[in-house]
Amino acid sequence: MPALLLLASPLPLLSQPTRLAQVSQPDPSDPGNKGAEVYCFMRKAGNDHEVSWTAAYALIKRQSASLFKTSPEHAAVMITEAVVKSPDAFPDCGRFIGALYGSEKPAPLRTDIPASGSTGPVPIPSGGGTTRNDRYSY
Template sequence: MPLGIKRNFLPLSIICLLCSSTLGLRINAAVTNGADIYCFMRNGGNTHEPSWQAAYQFIKNKKQGLFKTSPKQAASLIVEEVVQDPTKYADCINYLGDLYTGDSSSIGINNDKELGNEVTSSGESEEKTPKGKYIDRYSY
C-alpha cells in the first residue's frame, strides 16, 4: 500500500470508530426517561418519595456535564415528558401534582364518609411554617 493511503486511513478509521460508538449510546439512552421510571413506580403502588428519588437519581446520572440537575429542573422534565405524550402516560397524569406538593395521592375511589373525615382532619392538623422561613422540599 502506498504511504499516503496508510497515512489517511488511520485517522479516518479512528473517527469512524468514535462516531459509531457514541451514536449507539445515544440511541439506547433515549429509550428510558425519568417520567417512565416515576410513572412505572407509582403505578406499581409505591408512594411519591421512593418513586421521586429513583426518577431524580436517573435524571442526574443521565445528564452529563459540569452542573448538577436541580430537583425543580428534574420535576419539570418529568412534567414535560408526560405532557408531550399524554397517551403513553395516561395513568401518570394523576400523580403530576405530587411532584410539586410532595403529598402522595392514590387513585382509589373513596366513600363520601372517608372524604369528610380527611377534610376535617386536614383542617385541624395544619402546621404553619414560621414567619420568614421558607421550606423548599427540593433542597439539595
C-alpha cells in the first residue's frame, strides 16, 4: 500500500499545466529592446543595414546605464537577445539579424568585366610595362 501512495503523490505535479516555450514581453526600458525596435523598424521600412545599425547602436550607447561604453559586439548581442526573447514583438526581424554579424556584405566592384557584347577573353595590355627586374626591385 505505501508503494501506491508514493506513485500517486507525484501525479498532481505532473498533471499541472506547464509552459515549455514561454515568450516574455519585452521590457520597454531595456536599451537592447529599444535598439531592436529601432533596427527592426528601419530595416522593414527599407533602410539598409548600415543606416539601421548606426541608429540602433547610437540609441543603445546613449540609453545604457553602464559605466563603460557598450561595444558594437555587445550591442549586436543585445539586439539579438531582444528579438529571440520576444519574436512576437519583432515579427519578421529574424531575417535581418544575420547582418549584425557580417552576413550582409556589399558585392565588390568588378573592374575586369568586359564591355557589353564582348564574350571573349580580356586582352592583357602589353608593351613597356613592368619587367620582372622592376617588379622585385625594392
